[in-house]
Amino acid sequence: MTLSTAAPVAATTPAQVTRPHEAGSAVGTLDAARARSLAVEARIATDPAGFRVLTGERPTGALHIGHYFGTVANRVRLQQAGVEIFLVLADYQVITDRDEAGDLPATVREILLDYLAAGIDADRTTVFTHSAVPALNQLLLPFLSLVSVAELDRNPTVKAETAATGGRAMSGLMLTYPVHQAADILFCHGNLVPVGQDQLPHLEMTRTVARRFNQRYSAADPYFPEPDALLAPSPTILGTDGTKMSKSRGNTLPLGASEDETARWVKRARTDAQRAITYEPETRPEVANLLTIASLCTGSTPEQVADEVGGAGAGRLKALVTEALVEHLRPVRARRAALAADDGPDVLEILARGNARANEIADRTLADVRELMGMVYRHG
Ligand code: TRP
Secondary structure, rough: OHHHHOOOOOOOOHHHHOOHHHHHHHHHHHHHHHHHHHHHHHHHHHHHHHHHEEEEEOOOOEEEEHHHHHHHHHHHHHOOOOEEEEEEEEEHHHHHOOOOOOOOOHHHHHHHHHHHHHOOOOEEEEEHHHOOOOHHOHHHHHHHOOOOHHHHHHHHHHHHHHHHOOOOOHHHHHHHHHHHHHHHHOOOOEEEEEEEEHHHHHHHHHHHHHHHHHHHOOOOOOOOOOEEEEEEEOOOOEEOOOOOOHHOOOOOOOOOOOOOHHHHHHHHHOOOOOOOOOOOOOOOHHHHHHHHHHHHHHHOOOHHHHHHHHHHHHHHHHHHHHHHHHHHHHHHHHHHHHHHOOOOOOOHHHHHHHHHHHHHHHHHHHHHHHHHHHOOOOOO
């Protein structure tokens, strides 16, 4: 592999690292994924029980408002619509691009508090960690046999993430984690994966693994579903510096932050030199971002918020955004504080239950896979 020569590109724009002759098909894939997402939304509305969602995140830190207004809101929406959801806290994926995973139990607890405060219901949604589900991880071995090194090498998101490590040699786990993600999704026969654009190549990999497994081992009666992507309907929230909100950039507002911290975060947020506030996402992304946040909190459109502020300028806009965030997040933060209190519930117990359920399902899937592959050795 020649990773040191990979172009340093933003992790969120895989299309940029696509070689020119592939660009057309990458765009085509995105259009196709958008069209499929719309069709899937219509099916969810009529048959929520026909779907099982698998999604999740790397436990690298507490969740921030970008997660809250984006992925988490979408999961809560699907959960309320009656779709069954599995959330993986991908602890093995934390060490794809770093040596130190940090204090994982503490981080996992923070994320569980964020989930519950935001409306994830542990009776309807299964939360689990990679490391607690051995049979899931074992699926990686047969799955790896179904893809070529050249295919692994081509993954634009893996390239971008490796480039973002600033010259670090790519680990084998980094190269293969998209296949591990296929195991995350397929162990529970997940057929729907809410994703941002950067995860589309991984979902394509999952569909490839499922298709090839079925062709090779269960052609008469396909064993794995080929999951659909559900492209995120909500906008990306930017950090104080105008780039995508990300813990490693130090530009985030954690969901559980205090009111003071919220005010300080808004104060730090970049705006521009133009006094009159207008909603122009292309030319004024930082101002548009603040308008979007206010809009998500108040239910007004970003244009309405812009009209309200008008010539009063960025100072007025920031006061309005702070107020909107504090008001909107007050009940979420109150719930979070109650859950986090010393006399609150043991949130890690929720994870123990989720891990038990995930193990039951993974054990069954692995037993089926061994059977289909002719790897059951009966005696006596
Ligand atoms: N890679 C995802 C992220 O960084 C987290 C993840 C792990 C995931 N396994 C998954 C997402 C399976 C969707 C499906 O956000």
